[in-house]
Amino acid sequence: MPTIVPGTKINIKVEVEDDILEMQMARYKPIDTSPRFLAVDLQRQLLPGTFEHALNHLIDFELDLSSFDARFKNDETGAAAYPPAMLLKVVLFAYSQGIVSSRGIERVCRDHVTFIALSGDTQPHFTTIAGFVSNLADDIARVFTQILYLCDRRGLIGREMFAIDGVKLPSNASKQKSGTRADFKHQAAKLEAAARVMLERHREEDQKPVEADLRQKEAQRITRLQTDAARLRQWLAAHPEDRKGSKGAIRKSNRTDNESAKMATSKGVIQGYTGVAAVDAKHQIIVDAQAHGTGSEQELLVPVIKAIQNALADEQALITPTSLITADAGYHSEANLKQLAQLDVDALIADNGMRNAIRVSRIRTSTSRLPTPCTTNQATRKQRNRQPSIAPKTFSTTQTRIPASARRARRFTATAATASSMDSQPSSFRPRNRTACRANNETNVCAPRKRPRPGK
Structure with missing residues (x-):
């Protein structure tokens, strides 16, 4: 097969219904993307x-x-x-x-x-x-x-409305290394105890003929346990107190990143920070951004508002008497509302109990509806499921057990009395299935027929 050189003209003949058509391929300039030296400004x-x-x-x-x-400080010595x-x-x-x-x-x-x-x-x-x-x-x-x-x-900041919202961000820290000082002390004690046990067993095994590689592995494991315990003791010495939350409760520390916190998100529990930003409504300029090692957004609202007020230092304050702060339900709390009133800041914050109040009112409205009259089989079945067909029985401590024959006779008598009483009622209030009905204190409800037991 002959070699085709790029850029040459090729004539192709195609036979279509005994007609011969001549086609020509278009030619393009080659594009070379290989590295080269270019003079660039x-x-x-x-x-x-x-x-x-x-x-x-x-x-x-x-x-x-x-x-x-x-x-x-490299004005005289040192590299640039x-x-x-x-x-x-x-x-x-x-x-x-x-x-x-x-x-x-x-x-x-x-x-x-x-x-x-x-x-x-x-x-x-x-x-x-x-x-x-x-x-x-x-x-x-x-x-x-x-x-x-x-x-x-x-003029890019309008000062009319500021929106505050946040997001939980993972940190470069392991959540398995989180805990209080008491937890870390307990872990250090367990590691030291495990190292002592392994040392004693190692000394006993040294008296026996054991392969050299097994002894080396045991020695490495003992060294690792001792090192981990020493690191825990060193961290406890460097941090003599537990972290405290906004309400004074003990907050878990992290030995990798002690400023981060363990928090729950929609994708599970992470070790990270809560990032909060405040944005001006005019041109979406971010006027403040912070990151805090806590999973609660309620305690971050007031620090962000104070940071907005002091954002321009000696210049005019960003929050004016006509400014409005907006935030979602995660920032709502009674303490925040009181502090906003003291700061004289107007804010619109969603109430986190609003949805629960609406849900409770709907439940009360639905439960206050009266049941429909028992005029059909379907209504009869619903009524039977809502309330028992027979009043609960009460037994005294001195009552003896009634024989089965006497119970059947008593049930037959109650059934006959019920049937005779229902004949005197209007037909619109009678259940359609009049067989085997029982008397109830409030309404007449049909009882289902007894199904025969298997094998009978």
């Missing part, structure tokens, strides 16, 4: 009107980052550091793209052209990014205050 990669262009302009010309300079403005640009733009890990930010700074433009192709290491975020958290929080001031200066 990094500044022009930040297109006007995009988030990265606004971020680059704000950090370079609008924000005061002098507080970051106090951390560095990465500029905090560059790291802040990269981190904030990565957050906007859903990238929240230091290794992920390092990778896009090496491969993505927008990150390369923001970082100036410096390619910071992931340890540098992680250290910047973890060590300068307070300085970064002050930057958000400046951004909020710029938004307010441009």
Whole structure:
């Protein structure tokens, strides 16, 4: 078969009903996506009107980052550091793209052209990014205050209504390592006791001919138990008191992340935080965001409102006498309502007992309806299921058991008396099945016929 060279003209003949049609294939320019060296103006990669262009302009010309300079003391000696403005640009733009890990930010700074433009192709290491975020958290929080001031200066905050809501976020901590100090003391004691038992057994086994690998495994297990017990004792010494909740109750601690808490969610129990945000209604500007190690949202309402009031520091307060705060039923409590009244803040908070009150009123309405007259077989069956057909029997301590023959005779007499009494009633109030009826105190209810027992 001959080889076809790309770009050559090919004539194809197709026979259709004894007619020969000649077809020609179109030619296209080849697209080469292999790596190459290109002269790129990094500044022009930040297109006007995009988030990265606004971020680059704000950090370079609008924000005061002098507080970051106090951390560095390399003016005379030491290596040059990465500029905090560059790291802040990269981190904030990565957050906007859903990238929240230091290794992920390092990778896009090496491969993505927008990150390369923001970082100036410096390619910071992931340890540098992680250290910047973890060590300068307070300085970064002050930057958000400046951004909020710029938004307010441009009229993006309406101050008419603020909505508060939250979400439960998992933390990088194991919920199995949660408990009170008493729980941790008990775990340490159990580990130390298990290590002592294994040591005694190990000494006994040393007197016997045992394979070397088994002795090594036992020694490793003993070392691990002792290490875990020592870590527990060390943690207890570093935290002499239990965590306290808002009402003074003991809250479980976590040895991995003691600021997090164990909380119940729709997807199960997690170890994490409750994140709360307050948003202005005019342009959905987030005016405050917090994270607390508690599963209760009720105790977070007042701290968020106070943070909104102090968001602009010396500037005009965000909450005015005409502002309105809205929140869902998770933030409703009598204590919160009293504190809002003391702060003179208008709020609309859903009552968490409203649904229960509506449900109780519906139940009372449905139970107050009278039963329908027993005029059909269906109504008769419903009435029979609601109340017993025979009044409950009472026995005294001195009463003797009635023989079975006497009970059958007494039942036959009661049945005959019932049938004769029903003949005197109007036909509209009689049950259709008049056989084997029993007398009741309130109404006449038909009793079902006895089914024959199997085998008879």
